Amino acid sequence: MYLGRVTGRLVATVRYEGMDDVKLQLLEPLDEAGGPTGEQLVAACALSVGPGDLVHYVDGREAALALPDETFVPVDVAITGFVEQADVNGEELPLDALGRPAAREEPDVREEPAVWEEPDDPQAEEVQR
Amino acid sequence: MILAEVIGTVVSPSVQVPALGGRKLLVVRPVRPDGTAVGPKPRIAIDTVGAGVGDRVLVIDEGNAGRQILEAPGAPVKTLIVGFVDEVELGGERVYDHGAEA
Amino acid sequence: MLIGEVVGSVVSSRKDEQLESFKLLVVQVRDHSNQPKDQYVVAVDSVGAGTGDLVLYATGSSARQTTTTKDKPCDAVVMAIVDSWGVGGENVYEKWSS
Numbered sequence: 271m272y273l274g275r276v277t278g279r280l281v282a283t284v285r286y287e288g289m290d291d292v293k294l295q296l297l298e299p300l301d302e303a304g305g306p307t308g309e310q311l312v313a314a315c316a317l318s319v320g321p322g323d324l325v326h327y328v329d330g331r332e333a334a335l336a337l338p339d340e341t342f343v344p345v346d347v348a349i350t351g352f353v354e355q356a357d358v359n360g361e362e363l364p365l366d367a368l369g370r371p372a373a374r375e376e377p378d379v380r381e382e383p384a385v386w387e388e389p390d391d392p393q394a395e396e397v398q399r
Numbered sequence: 400m401i402l403a404e405v406i407g408t409v410v411s412p413s414v415q416v417p418a419l420g421g422r423k424l425l426v427v428r429p430v431r432p433d434g435t436a437v438g439p440k441p442r443i444a445i446d447t448v449g450a451g452v453g454d455r456v457l458v459i460d461e462g463n464a465g466r467q468i469l470e471a472p473g474a475p476v477k478t479l480i481v482g483f484v485d486e487v488e489l490g491g492e493r494v495y496d497h498g499a500e501a
Numbered sequence: 502m503l504i505g506e507v508v509g510s511v512v513s514s515r516k517d518e519q520l521e522s523f524k525l526l527v528v529q530v531r532d533h534s535n536q537p538k539d540q541y542v543v544a545v546d547s548v549g550a551g552t553g554d555l556v557l558y559a560t561g562s563s564a565r566q567t568t569t570t571k572d573k574p575c576d577a578v579v580m581a582i583v584d585s586w587g588v589g590g591e592n593v594y595e596k597w598s599s
Contacts, residue, residue: 271443271478273409273426301439302406302428317414326411326424326443328475332462336416336475350475351415351424358407358426358441400525400543400577402511431541432509432527447517457513457525457543461576463562468517468574481574482516489509489527490552 271350273300273363276323280312288340295319295349297327304356304363315349324353324365402484403427403458404434405450409443418474425450425480427458432489444478445469455495457482502563504583505530507554511543519574526550526579528558535586535593544577545570555594557581 278296285292297313298306304324311327316338319325326349327333333348334341356363407426411419423446429437434455442458447468450456458480459465465476487495505528513525523545530540535555544558547569556579564570564578585595 271424271445271476272440273443299440302426302441307439316416319414326409326415328477330462330477332475332477334475335418335462335473341473348475351411351419352413353409353411354413355410356407356426400575402527402541402543431539437539437541448515457511457516457520459574459576461561461564463565464574464576467572468519481520482513484511485514486512487509487527488512488552494509 271326271328273304273353273356274298274311274313274325274327274349275300275304275306276315276319276321276325276349277310278321286344288343289314289345291339292316292337292343292345295321297325297347297349300324300363302358303361304358311347313347313349314343314345317349317352319349319352324356324363325349326351326353400481401429401437401458401460402432402487403429403442403444403456403480405452405454405456405480406441407452416475418471418476419445422446422469425452427456427478427480429458430455432487433494442478444480445476446480448480448482450480450483455484455487455497456480457484502557502559502581503530504535504586505542505556505558506537507550507552507556507579508541509552517574523569523573523575526556528556528577528579531555533588533593542577544579545573545575546579548580548582550579550582555583555586555596557583 280294297311336348409424509527511525547567
């Protein structure tokens with residue numbers, strides 16, 4: 271397992287079956303000082319973590335096992351936990367390098383996309399203009 | 400297995416996958432036999448032997464072996480501290496001696 | 502399987518009980534032209550290899566396919582000592598030549 275920081279979310283509507291309910295997050299592996307190593311990963315995530323959070327993640331075959339339901343899915347990186355505090359080489363790693371409050375409340379990105387509704391009365395539209 | 404040095408601790412009690420609940424996680428730096436670091440990325444390892452910061456340890460990085468040690472079938476575990484390193488001998492020379500370092 | 506040179510050994514008196522009785526070797530990986538790479542692995546010995554031997558080792562679940570490591574939590578095993586190997590008709594290594 272490795273240390274990482276969640277940097278963003280990723281939405282993909284067309285996916286392999288069994289992955290429909292898997293949240294995808296962008297993830298940055300960290301070095302010993304908590305800085306980015308320059309890599310960028312897309313991780314599956316079944317936990318409530320969001321951008322800015324420090325996490326640990328697992329790669330390879332074990333990643334799919336970190337998912338709650340279907341564990342035979344083509345997933346090779348998964349977040350395994352939220353890191354509350356990490357001390358490395360005697361220093362506490364910054365918990366939110368993005369300078370944002372810890373993201374806990376996040377909208378469900380899998381909700382139905384907003385559908386454009388045709389106005390019932392074309393003339394009413396006309397009036398508004 | 401790889402050689403590593405324990406360099407830190409991780410507190411992760413509240414939000415994690417169920418299989419990791421109650422496990423002690425440590426930050427380890429993979430090292431060469433002479434003790435120099437390999438690569439920039441530290442690893443997070445589950446401690447099974449009671450290791451602490453500064454210890455030179457043996458780390459298994461393979462899931463089936465890890466699940467067998469933890470007796471946790473189906474757990475998303477991979478990186479485990481499984482032993483303390485007492486001595487490393489390299490080309491007939493002792494390059495690490497825990498007793499001498501202490 | 503990969504080729505490496507046994508460059509040393511590891512002594513570990515306190516370890517998981519399922520790993521007891523294992524002889525642990527430090528193997529430095531070799532590339533296709535027999536040059537040492539900056540990559541080391543600690544592997545369980547199943548063939549009686551020693552320092553200086555060029556060996557074959559297996560990692561992952563294959564590492565549990567020897568009688569020494571069967572059903573043991575082991576992720577790397579030395580399971581052959583290399584006598585010679587060649588690439589493209591050229592002998593890269595000959596154990597008994599020196």
